[in-house]
Amino acid sequence: MSYRKIERLVTPGEFHFVGDGFKVHNFVPGDTGLDQRRMDPFVMLDYNAPMEVKASDGKPKGVGPHPHRGFETVTIAYKGNVAHHDSHGGGGVIGEGDVQWMTAASGVLHKEYYSEAFNKQGGIFQMVQLWVNLPAKDKMSTPKYQSIENANMPKVTLADGKSYVEVIAGEYVGNKGPASTFTPIHLLNAKLQKGGHADFDFPENYTVAIIAIDGNATINGEQKIKTNQLALLDRSATDFSISAEENAVILILAGEPIGEPIASYGPFVMNTKDEIITAMNDFNVGKFGFLED
Ligand code: MN
Numbered sequence: 220m221s222y223r224k225i226e227r228l229v230t231p232g233e234f235h236f237v238g239d240g241f242k243v244h245n246f247v248p249g250d251t252g253l254d255q256r257r258m259d260p261f262v263m264l265d266y267n268a269p270m271e272v273k274a275s276d277g278k279p280k281g282v283g284p285h286p287h288r289g290f291e292t293v294t295i296a297y298k299g300n301v302a303h304h305d306s307h308g309g310g311g312v313i314g315e316g317d318v319q320w321m322t323a324a325s326g327v328l329h330k331e332y333y334s335e336a337f338n339k340q341g342g343i344f345q346m347v348q349l350w351v352n353l354p355a356k357d358k359m360s361t362p363k364y365q366s367i368e369n370a371n372m373p374k375v376t377l378a379d380g381k382s383y384v385e386v387i388a389g390e391y392v393g394n395k396g397p398a399s400t401f402t403p404i405h406l407l408n409a410k411l412q413k414g415g416h417a418d419f420d421f422p423e424n425y426t427v428a429i430i431a432i433d434g435n436a437t438i439n440g441e442q443k444i445k446t447n448q449l450a451l452l453d454r455s456a457t458d459f460s461i462s463a464e465e466n467a468v469i470l471i472l473a474g475e476p477i478g479e480p481i482a483s484y485g486p487f488v489m490n491t492k493d494e495i496i497t498a499m500n501d502f503n504v505g506k507f508g509f510l511e512d
Pocket residue numbers: 285287292329331
């Protein structure tokens with residue numbers, strides 16, 4: 220049997236701050252070789268590896284009002300929690316294990332920061348932010364916001380009876396996740412006990428990557444991935460497996476490529492340069508609404 224193999228293994232390099240609260244490693248696109256064409260439909264991925272946040276009585280840190288158009292921002296909170304508000308009326312706090320799925324589409328302003336409670340209490344913070352592209356026909360659709368609580372994600376128990384796969388979007392062996400998506404996307408967390416094993420299978424043309432959020436693991440019984448690394452899997456087969464060498468949390472992203480031109484500039488991801496210029500003009504004249512800092 221043939222398996223999808225690791226095409227590129229990325230170890231987090233330098234970090235940079237997004238606003239004053241998020242200390243992220245940029246996996247996609249950036250200088251990792253994971254360009255937007257190869258990663259289609261995933262146009263950006265920032266990873267905030269575990270970091271200590273000191274308790275504070277000041278204003279919660281984060282990033283103030285900024286625009287997005289043409290795609291969706293998906294934030295997965297692994298440790299700590301994140302608050303969000305947008306100019307379309309979406310908002311809320313997501314806690315450990317929860318996900319916020321914001322469809323910016325035609326355009327919103329939003330802000331992202333630590334929740335009041337987490338800011339006061341401090342603790343470990345760990346998060347993934349993924350940008351999922353939208354097909355041309357949906358780029359100017361109405362914005363929406365999905366708050367996805369961990370309790371509503373199916374948990375599919377694996378052979379050892381203790382490990383499981385949690386379904387955020389798409390499905391795992393017939394168990395569908397709560398997120399609604401515009402194109403076929405599977406977003407899964409494999410939460411494995413030491414020695415636990417999970418098998419996956421996605422159509423050969425899908426873009427598939429995994430991130431070792433916590434713990435080291437082995438792919439197809441031969442290739443290793445270490446904590447905080449991202450592995451892009453190739454398109455040579457449909458199947459692959461993950462075995463945990465210790466208790467591990469592995470994020471699996473799989474998506475059908477949209478296959479359209481990508482014009483990307485800062486917070487806007489469109490199909491053409493003209494559409495980027497229109498987005499900047501629309502933002503400058505206030506068409507994205509208003510949001511208080
Ligand atoms: Mn944002």
